[in-house]
Amino acid sequence: MSAPNRIEVHDLVVEHPTASGARRVLNCQELTIAGGTTTSITGRSGSGKSTLLGVLGGLGTPTRGSVTIGSTTLTDLPEHERVAFRRDAVGFVYQADNLLPFLTVAENLELRLALSGLSESPEQTIEDLLERLGLGGLGHRLPDQLSGGQRQRVAVARAIVHRPSVILADEPTGALDEENAAAVIQLLLDAQERLGATLVLVTHDISIARSMSRTVELRDGSIVSEP
Amino acid sequence: MFAKYVWADLVRNPRRTVSTMIGVILGVGLACAILFFVDGLSSSMTERAVSPLPIDMQLVQTHPVSGDVRLALAVEPTGPARAGDIITVRLTVENHGKTPANEVVVRSVPASGLTYQVGSAVLRDGVTADEGNENPFADGPGQIGLNIGTVEGGETVELGYQVKVSDARDISQETFSSTISTRKSLLPARANAGRPPDLSELATRIRVLDGVASAEELSFVDLPRGSLAAATSVDGQVRLFGFDASYTKQDPSIRIVAGTQVPGEMMISAEAARSLSVGVGDSVTVTLPDGTRLDGRVSGIVDLTAARSLFASRLGENLELFVYLQASVVVDAATFTDVVVPAFERLTSGRGERVKSLPFREVDVHVRRELLEAEPVAALAQTQRIAAAVVGVAANGQQRTVQDDGVTQHSFLLDNVSNTLTVARDDAAVAKRMFFLLSIPGAMLAALLGAYAGIVLAGAQRREQATLRVRGASRRNLLWMLRLRVGWITGAGAAIGLALGYASVAAVLGSDMLARVSTSSLAISGVLGTIIGLMATGAALYWTGRSAIDRGIRMDRAGIATPPPMxxxxxxxxxxxxxxxxxxxxxxxxxxxxxxxxxxxxxxxxxxxxxxxxxxxxxxxxxxxxxxxxxxxxxxxxxxxxxxxxxxxxxxxxxxxxxxxxxxxxxxxxxxxxxxxxxxxxxxxxxxxxxxxxxDARYTVGSDLKITPSPASKRVYRSADASAFAVDGIGTVVPVVYGVHNVSVRSYRTNDVANLAALDPTGYGEVAPLDDGHFSNESAEESLRILAEQPDAILLSEDVAEFLQVETGDPIWAVLGRATAEQVEVELKVYGLYERLPGFPDGADALMNIERYEAAVASAVPAFFLAQATDGSETTLERAAETLRSGLGADDALRIDTRVTALGKDxxxxxxxxxxxxxxxxxxxxxxxxxxxxxxxxxxxxxxxxxxxxxxxxxxxxxxxxxxxxxxxxxxxxxxxxxxxxxxxxxxxxxxxxxxxxxxxxxxxxxxxxxxxxxxxxxxxxxxxxxxxxxxxxxxxxxxxxxxxxx
Structure with a gap:
C-alpha cells in the first residue's frame, strides 16, 4: 500500500488546442514523489511547470495519463470527487497571494476551514496559526491593509490551515524581496515538516530549489533532469 | 497606426465590443422607436380627427333667395385724367329674375379728388335730380346710397352721374365704389359682379377637382307646423330637404327604409309617415309659406335619425349641434331650385312680409379618404389645397373675398376638415413633444447601461493600457484611441439601433402604418432619435473610459470596494x-x-x-x-x-x-x-x-350600450319595454326621454328652450359612469336620490341655471312635450346643478324623473335606452350587442352603440x-x-x-x-x-x-x-x-x- 501522500505520474500529456493544431505543453512519462518529501520543479518559462502543478492538484485535466496521490488516482475521478479531494488533501500557494479581498485575514482562513468542514473552534485554530506564522494580531485586517510579505504569509497559512497532505506552491516568492522570500520558504518547510505533507514547489530560484530535498527540471514539457 | 490598433482590438474582442455596443444599440433603438411610433400614430390621429366629420367642406350660398338683381358700372373716359376733366358714370340695374326686387338701393361713391357735378345725377326714367347739390348715390354722412324702389322681374333701370377731376389721376371702374342691395338681399353686392353661379353648376365643377370624392347639392328650409299633410297634417315643424339620390348614396347615415328615391317624387321621414299614416305610393302635400302647394307621390320612407350632415346646426351659436326634426320631406334638388326657392323669393320680395326661416343652400364636398391616410400635417396640406381649388371654382376666376367696405361674396367655404386637421396637427405636435420627453428616460437608461458597461470593461482594459503606457503611449494617445473606439462603437451601434427602432415599430404598428408617414418626418425622427441615443451613450462611454485612463495613469488601484458615488x-x-x-x-x-x-x-x-x-x-x-x-x-x-x-x-x-x-x-x-x-x-x-x-367611451355612450330604436321600427318602444332589451349579457336597462330643444324652461326672470332628459334616476345611477366632480352641490348619488324621491325635482346644468338666473331651491316652469299636441307646462323645483352628464353628446340642460314626465305627457317615447353589461369584458359586450342586433334589431332596425365603438367628440x-x-x-x-x-x-x-x-x-x-x-x-x-x-x-x-x-x-x-x-x-x-x-x-x-x- 502506498503512502497517503505519495505522488505518481504516468505518461502524463497535456495539449492545448491552437489554430495550427494541438500544442503539447506537458509530456511527463514517469514521475514519482515520495510522501512527506520536498520537491522543487524548475525550468524555463513555458516549460510546463505550472501546468504540471495544476494537474497534480486536480485543477487541470490532462489530455492523457494519470496522476495518483496515495491510493487515489486523481485523473480517474469525476469532477466533484476531484474537487473534494483537492479541498481536503491539497493546499495551494501561488506567486500572487490570491486572498479574497473582502475577507479579513482570519475570515480567509475561516473560509478555508469551513470548506473542509473543519469549523470546530476555528477562532483558536486560526489564532494559533497566525501567531506561529508571525501574524499575530493581524486577523481582523483586510488583505489590502497588509504588506506583500504579510499577505504571502497569510496565503501560506490559508494553504496549511486545513492540514493538507500535499502542499503545492507555484513561485510563492516570485513577488517578494529576498528576506520575505526566505521567510515564506521557511514557513512552507516548517509546515511540511509539521504536517508530514508532500511539498512540491515550482521555482526559478536555484537557491530555493536547493533547499528542497529533490529537484525536477522540465524542458519543453518533459523531465530532463532528476538528480 | 492608432486606428489600426483600435480596429484590431475591436475585431479581436468581439464579445467585449458587442457588449459595449449593446447599450448604444438599445439607446438609439428606443429613442428612434418612440419617435417613429409617434409618426406612425399620427396617421391614426388623422383618422380619429376626421372620422366624426359629417361633411368635409360646405360651400354655402350667401344669398339663397336673393334673386338675380345685378348692377353694371361703366365709366367714361378711363385712363389718365387731368384736373378739370369731366367723368361720366353709368349705373345699370338689371333684374334677371321672375319676381320683383323691392327696396333696391344703389350706392356709388367716387374716390377722393373727384367732385360731384351738381345736377348731373340721372335717376329713374331719365329724371335728373339731386337734393342739396349732393351726389344722391352717396348721400349724407353715411353715404347710404339711393333707394330706387322696386325693379320688376326682367326690368332694366338706367342711372348715372358725372364728376369733375380736381387733381390729375388715373380713372378706372375701381375709382367708384359701387354696390347694390335689395330687400331680399340686404348685404350689398359689388357692381359688375358676375352672375352668381348656380348651385348645381358649382357642384359639377367642384366634383371634377383633383382630390374631391363627391360634391353634392344640399338645400333645406324649415316650414311651420301644418306644412306637411295627407289626410291630416303632422305636428311640429317640418324640414324640407332638396337633394338628389347621388347625395343619399354618399351619405350612409341617410337610410331609406322603404321604397326608393325618385326624381320628381318625395321621400318622407319615418316619423312623418307614421304620423300621417301614409306609405310608399301615397300622396302628400307640402304647403310653402307663400301658399304654393307641392303635391307629390311618396317614393320612399327614410330614417334620418343619424343624419348629422342634414341636421347639424349651421348657426354659429349652436354649430354642429344635432337639432333633429321628426317631420322631414325630401325632394330632388331641381324641385327645390325651381319651386321652393322662387316661393321664398316671392315671399321675401313682398313689402311687409316677415319670413322666419329662409332656405339654406350649400354644396357639400367630401375629400377622397385615401388622401387623408397620412399624418395630420400631410393630410392638412391636401385638404387646404382642395379647399383653395373649391374657393377658386366658387370665385369663378374673380377675387372675391369679404371687402372692407362690407361688400359680400356669393358664397363662402366652411372647411371643416382642414379646421379639424389643424387641431389634429397641433395635437400631433403635442404628442411628439410628449413622447420625446417620454423617450428621455430610455435614453438615460441607455446612457447608464453604456456607462456601466464602460466601467466594467475599463477594468478589463487596464492591463492593456498599462502595457501601452510602458511602450510610450501618452495620455493624449490613449484618449485619441478612446475617441476612435467610442466613435466606431457608437457609429455602428447607432446604425443598428436606427434599424432596430424602425423594425420594432413596424412590428408593433405594422409596416402599413409606417408607410403612410412622410419620408421627411421619418428622417427627422431618425436623425433626432440617433442624436439623442448617440449623445447619451457615446458621452457615457467616453466619460467612463477617460476616467479609467486617468485612474490608470495615477496608478490608482481600485480597492476592494467601489467607492461611494458622487x-x-x-x-x-x-x-x-x-x-x-x-x-x-x-x-x-x-x-x-x-x-x-x-x-x-x-x-x-x-x-x-x-x-x-x-x-x-x-x-x-x-x-x-x-x-x-x-x-x-x-x-x-x-x-x-x-x-x-x-x-x-x-x-x-x-x-x-x-x-x-x-x-x-x-x-x-x-x-x-x-x-x-x-x-x-x-x-x-x-x-x-x-x-x-x-x-370616457362609457361616458360618451352613457353606459356600456346605447340602444336607439329606429323611427321606422314596427313597434314603438315605450319605457315599460326596457326589459325587452335585457338579453343575455345585459343587466340594467334605463329608458331615456330626450331631445334637442324638446322643452321650454322659464324662471321668474327669463326663459329659453333646452334639451331635457327624463329618466329613472336610480337606474341611471347604476348604469352611467357618473363623476361626483361634475355635480355642484351634492354627490352624483345624492343628486339622483333626490330626483327619485322628490316628485317636483329637476336638476339643471350650470349653464342653463346661470342663464335662467336660478339657484338650488328656486322654482322653474317647463313646457313638456313642446310643439306637440300634448304640450303642457309644469312647475318644478331646482334641486341641484351639474356640469355635464354622461350619455348626451349634444348636451342635457335639464334632468327630471321619467315618471313625472310620463305623467304629464302620456305619449312620451324614450329616444334611447342605456344598458349596462353584466361584466366589464368586451366579449360579453359584443355578445350582448350581437344578440340585440340579430334578435329585436333584425326586425326593428335598432341602432346599437357600444363603448367600444364610441367616439367621444369631447x-x-x-x-x-x-x-x-x-x-x-x-x-x-x-x-x-x-x-x-x-x-x-x-x-x-x-x-x-x-x-x-x-x-x-x-x-x-x-x-x-x-x-x-x-x-x-x-x-x-x-x-x-x-x-x-x-x-x-x-x-x-x-x-x-x-x-x-x-x-x-x-x-x-x-x-x-x-x-x-x-x-x-x-x-x-x-x-x-x-x-x-x-x-x-x-x-x-x-x-x-x-x-x-x-x-
Whole structure:
C-alpha cells in the first residue's frame, strides 16, 4: 500500500488546442514523489511547470495519463470527487497571494476551514496559526491593509490551515524581496515538516530549489533532469 | 497606426465590443422607436380627427333667395385724367329674375379728388335730380346710397352721374365704389359682379377637382307646423330637404327604409309617415309659406335619425349641434331650385312680409379618404389645397373675398376638415413633444447601461493600457484611441439601433402604418432619435473610459470596494427629493396638472403641461438614488457575525461580500431598479390610460350600450319595454326621454328652450359612469336620490341655471312635450346643478324623473335606452350587442352603440394614440435593457472577480456553491432592484397620469396591472437566473493556473 501522500505520474500529456493544431505543453512519462518529501520543479518559462502543478492538484485535466496521490488516482475521478479531494488533501500557494479581498485575514482562513468542514473552534485554530506564522494580531485586517510579505504569509497559512497532505506552491516568492522570500520558504518547510505533507514547489530560484530535498527540471514539457 | 490598433482590438474582442455596443444599440433603438411610433400614430390621429366629420367642406350660398338683381358700372373716359376733366358714370340695374326686387338701393361713391357735378345725377326714367347739390348715390354722412324702389322681374333701370377731376389721376371702374342691395338681399353686392353661379353648376365643377370624392347639392328650409299633410297634417315643424339620390348614396347615415328615391317624387321621414299614416305610393302635400302647394307621390320612407350632415346646426351659436326634426320631406334638388326657392323669393320680395326661416343652400364636398391616410400635417396640406381649388371654382376666376367696405361674396367655404386637421396637427405636435420627453428616460437608461458597461470593461482594459503606457503611449494617445473606439462603437451601434427602432415599430404598428408617414418626418425622427441615443451613450462611454485612463495613469488601484458615488457624497438624491416635493406641492396648489382639455370638435388642440413631465423624470432619478442610499445603508450595517449559517462557506462569502462591496451591488441594483421603475411606470400609466379611455367611451355612450330604436321600427318602444332589451349579457336597462330643444324652461326672470332628459334616476345611477366632480352641490348619488324621491325635482346644468338666473331651491316652469299636441307646462323645483352628464353628446340642460314626465305627457317615447353589461369584458359586450342586433334589431332596425365603438367628440385626437403599442415597445426595450444590465452585472462580476472564483475552485469549493454565490449576489441585486423599481415606478406613474390627465373627459384613476408587473419582474428575475447559470458555467472553463499565477 502506498503512502497517503505519495505522488505518481504516468505518461502524463497535456495539449492545448491552437489554430495550427494541438500544442503539447506537458509530456511527463514517469514521475514519482515520495510522501512527506520536498520537491522543487524548475525550468524555463513555458516549460510546463505550472501546468504540471495544476494537474497534480486536480485543477487541470490532462489530455492523457494519470496522476495518483496515495491510493487515489486523481485523473480517474469525476469532477466533484476531484474537487473534494483537492479541498481536503491539497493546499495551494501561488506567486500572487490570491486572498479574497473582502475577507479579513482570519475570515480567509475561516473560509478555508469551513470548506473542509473543519469549523470546530476555528477562532483558536486560526489564532494559533497566525501567531506561529508571525501574524499575530493581524486577523481582523483586510488583505489590502497588509504588506506583500504579510499577505504571502497569510496565503501560506490559508494553504496549511486545513492540514493538507500535499502542499503545492507555484513561485510563492516570485513577488517578494529576498528576506520575505526566505521567510515564506521557511514557513512552507516548517509546515511540511509539521504536517508530514508532500511539498512540491515550482521555482526559478536555484537557491530555493536547493533547499528542497529533490529537484525536477522540465524542458519543453518533459523531465530532463532528476538528480 | 492608432486606428489600426483600435480596429484590431475591436475585431479581436468581439464579445467585449458587442457588449459595449449593446447599450448604444438599445439607446438609439428606443429613442428612434418612440419617435417613429409617434409618426406612425399620427396617421391614426388623422383618422380619429376626421372620422366624426359629417361633411368635409360646405360651400354655402350667401344669398339663397336673393334673386338675380345685378348692377353694371361703366365709366367714361378711363385712363389718365387731368384736373378739370369731366367723368361720366353709368349705373345699370338689371333684374334677371321672375319676381320683383323691392327696396333696391344703389350706392356709388367716387374716390377722393373727384367732385360731384351738381345736377348731373340721372335717376329713374331719365329724371335728373339731386337734393342739396349732393351726389344722391352717396348721400349724407353715411353715404347710404339711393333707394330706387322696386325693379320688376326682367326690368332694366338706367342711372348715372358725372364728376369733375380736381387733381390729375388715373380713372378706372375701381375709382367708384359701387354696390347694390335689395330687400331680399340686404348685404350689398359689388357692381359688375358676375352672375352668381348656380348651385348645381358649382357642384359639377367642384366634383371634377383633383382630390374631391363627391360634391353634392344640399338645400333645406324649415316650414311651420301644418306644412306637411295627407289626410291630416303632422305636428311640429317640418324640414324640407332638396337633394338628389347621388347625395343619399354618399351619405350612409341617410337610410331609406322603404321604397326608393325618385326624381320628381318625395321621400318622407319615418316619423312623418307614421304620423300621417301614409306609405310608399301615397300622396302628400307640402304647403310653402307663400301658399304654393307641392303635391307629390311618396317614393320612399327614410330614417334620418343619424343624419348629422342634414341636421347639424349651421348657426354659429349652436354649430354642429344635432337639432333633429321628426317631420322631414325630401325632394330632388331641381324641385327645390325651381319651386321652393322662387316661393321664398316671392315671399321675401313682398313689402311687409316677415319670413322666419329662409332656405339654406350649400354644396357639400367630401375629400377622397385615401388622401387623408397620412399624418395630420400631410393630410392638412391636401385638404387646404382642395379647399383653395373649391374657393377658386366658387370665385369663378374673380377675387372675391369679404371687402372692407362690407361688400359680400356669393358664397363662402366652411372647411371643416382642414379646421379639424389643424387641431389634429397641433395635437400631433403635442404628442411628439410628449413622447420625446417620454423617450428621455430610455435614453438615460441607455446612457447608464453604456456607462456601466464602460466601467466594467475599463477594468478589463487596464492591463492593456498599462502595457501601452510602458511602450510610450501618452495620455493624449490613449484618449485619441478612446475617441476612435467610442466613435466606431457608437457609429455602428447607432446604425443598428436606427434599424432596430424602425423594425420594432413596424412590428408593433405594422409596416402599413409606417408607410403612410412622410419620408421627411421619418428622417427627422431618425436623425433626432440617433442624436439623442448617440449623445447619451457615446458621452457615457467616453466619460467612463477617460476616467479609467486617468485612474490608470495615477496608478490608482481600485480597492476592494467601489467607492461611494458622487451623488451619495454630495447628497444629490436628498436635494432632488426635496426639490421634487416642493415642485409637487407647488404644482398641486397652482392646479398646474389640470392643463386644457382639447377637442377636435371645439377646434382646440390639447394643451398639456409638458414641462411637468420633468417631475416623473425627477422622481425617477431622485427616488431611485435615495433607494440606493437606503439599500447601501442597510447593507453596510449588516452584522458580519451572521446569526445563522455563518460557518457555511456560502453564507460567509455572501454576507461579507455584500457588506464590504456594498456599492458594486448598489450600482447594479440602482440601474436595474431604474429599468424596472420605467417599465412599471409605463405599465401603470398605460393601464390607467386604457381604463380612462374606456371610461370616457362609457361616458360618451352613457353606459356600456346605447340602444336607439329606429323611427321606422314596427313597434314603438315605450319605457315599460326596457326589459325587452335585457338579453343575455345585459343587466340594467334605463329608458331615456330626450331631445334637442324638446322643452321650454322659464324662471321668474327669463326663459329659453333646452334639451331635457327624463329618466329613472336610480337606474341611471347604476348604469352611467357618473363623476361626483361634475355635480355642484351634492354627490352624483345624492343628486339622483333626490330626483327619485322628490316628485317636483329637476336638476339643471350650470349653464342653463346661470342663464335662467336660478339657484338650488328656486322654482322653474317647463313646457313638456313642446310643439306637440300634448304640450303642457309644469312647475318644478331646482334641486341641484351639474356640469355635464354622461350619455348626451349634444348636451342635457335639464334632468327630471321619467315618471313625472310620463305623467304629464302620456305619449312620451324614450329616444334611447342605456344598458349596462353584466361584466366589464368586451366579449360579453359584443355578445350582448350581437344578440340585440340579430334578435329585436333584425326586425326593428335598432341602432346599437357600444363603448367600444364610441367616439367621444369631447376627446382630444391624442386619445386615439395606441398607448398599448407604446407599452409593448417600451416593455420590450426595458426588458432588453434589464437583461443586458443583469448580464453586465453578472459577467462584470465574472470579469472582475474571476480570480476570486478560481481561487475558490482551487480551494475545493464545489462549482454549484460558486454558482450559488454568483446567483445570490445577482439575485440580491435583482430582487432589490425589482422592489426599488416597483416602488419608484408607482410614484412615477402618479406623475405621468396627472400630467396627462387633460387628455380625458373624466380624470383617470390609478390602475396597477398586476399581470404586466408580474411579466416585467418575471423577465428580470428570469434573466438573473439565466445569466447567473451561464456565468457559473464559464467559471469552470477559466484557465485556473494561468489566472492564479497572474500578479
Amino acid at each position: 451623488w451619495q457624497r454630495y447628497r444629490l438624491d436628498l436635494m432632488g427629493l426635496a426639490i421634487l416635493i416642493a415642485a409637487t406641492v407647488f404644482a398641486i396648489s397652482t392646479s398646474a396638472f389640470e392643463g386644457i382639455p382639447g377637442s377636435v370638435y371645439e377646434g382646440q388642440s390639447v394643451q398639456l403641461p409638458l414641462g411637468l413631465l420633468a417631475l416623473p423624470i425627477g422622481a425617477w432619478v431622485a427616488a431611485s438614488l435615495f433607494g440606493g442610499r437606503l439599500f447601501a445603508f442597510v447593507l453596510s450595517h449588516l452584522s458580519t457575525r451572521s446569526p445563522r449559517g455563518a460557518s457555511s462557506p456560502l453564507a460567509l462569502l455572501y454576507w461579507r461580500s455584500v457588506k464590504r462591496r456594498t456599492w458594486s451591488l448598489v450600482v447594479a441594483t440602482l440601474i436595474l431598479g431604474m429599468i424596472v421603475a420605467l417599465a412599471t411606470s409605463l405599465a401603470v400609466f398605460t393601464a390607467s390610460y386604457d381604463a380612462a379611455k374606456g371610461t 376627446q382630444s385626437s391624442l386619445a386615439s394614440l395606441n398607448i398599448n403599442g407604446l407599452l409593448r415597445l417600451d416593455s420590450a426595450y426595458s426588458l432588453a435593457m434589464g437583461t443586458v444590465a443583469m448580464a453586465i452585472f453578472v459577467f462584470g462580476l465574472l470579469l472582475q472577480r474571476r480570480r476570486e472564483y478560481v481561487t475558490l475552485r482551487a480551494q475545493g469549493m464545489l462549482p454549484r456553491t460558486i454558482q450559488a454565490f454568483i446567483g445570490a449576489e445577482a439575485g440580491t441585486a435583482a430582487v432589490a432592484g425589482c422592489m426599488l423599481g416597483v416602488l419608484v415606478g408607482l410614484v412615477m406613474a402618479f406623475y405621468f397620469i396627472n400630467v396627462l390627465q387633460p387628455l380625458f373627459v373624466i380624470p383617470p384613476t390609478y390602475v396597477v396591472p398586476m399581470a404586466s408587473l408580474g411579466a416585467i419582474l418575471g423577465a428580470v428575475l428570469g434573466a438573473t437566473v439565466v445569466t447567473s447559470v451561464a456565468a457559473s458555467a464559464l467559471v469552470n472553463q477559466l484557465q485556473a493556473m494561468e489566472l492564479l499565477r497572474d500578479e
